[in-house]
């Protein structure tokens with residue numbers, strides 16, 4: 498299974514900056530991606546088309562894919578401000594994020610809505626990175642398993658029956674580690690990833706073993722190699738440290 502290293506640019510970068518970052522990333526990667534890796538860049542909506550052009554120009558045919566940070570679960574319609582799967586596919590996106598903690602906690606997205614988006618996006622042809630993770634209060638209250646279980650149960654409701662395992666990726670992102678500089682410890686990552694795989698097994702017994710589980714939360718160039726080498730860690734989802742091409746290239750090659 499190829500490791501997936503993903504950059505979440507959040508609400509940063511207009512077109513020019515996005516294009517320049519991709520050109521710099523191509524230079525940082527030496528214009529090639531190791532055979533056991535895939536890379537994804539989750540750009541803001543307004544920079545998707547420019548990022549797709551930059552990827553085609555600087556890394557044609559390389560395993561570097563474009564993703565969007567959100568999607569609405571409808572084909573089209575009166576949904577002001579929203580974006581459909583076909584619009585994202587039209588911008589050359591392969592991936593979309595669902596359930597990012599900033600959307601769950603800052604924008605109030607329910608577990609059920611995350612599940613709707615996940616199923617709809619997959620059925621429409623996008624590959625999905627479904628984010629799960631607990632808050633500090635939930636962890637300290639001994640609720641890790643209950644929280645991940647509930648997020649996965651709702652997040653994986655109504656999936657297309659013939660789903661190929663490589664089309665669905667999980668990202669375990671403890672909320673207390675996102676953007677805080679406080680990376681989860683080795684033991685915490687091992688425990689949560691093993692637990693997540695067990696929980697996915699209950700829902701998708703035929704394909705859970707072939708699905709990737711990424712770790713996200715304050716990944717930096719100096720801790721990436723150690724984290725990506727842990728059992729059950731099939732890649733990384735990187736926020737802050739993905740904004741600079743040099744540091745993201747370092748992480749992608751770790």
Ligand code: PEP
Nearest residue numbers: 675676713714715736737
């Ligand atoms: C994220 O946005 O998914 C993330 C993990 O952010 P950071 O790397 O900045 O903690």
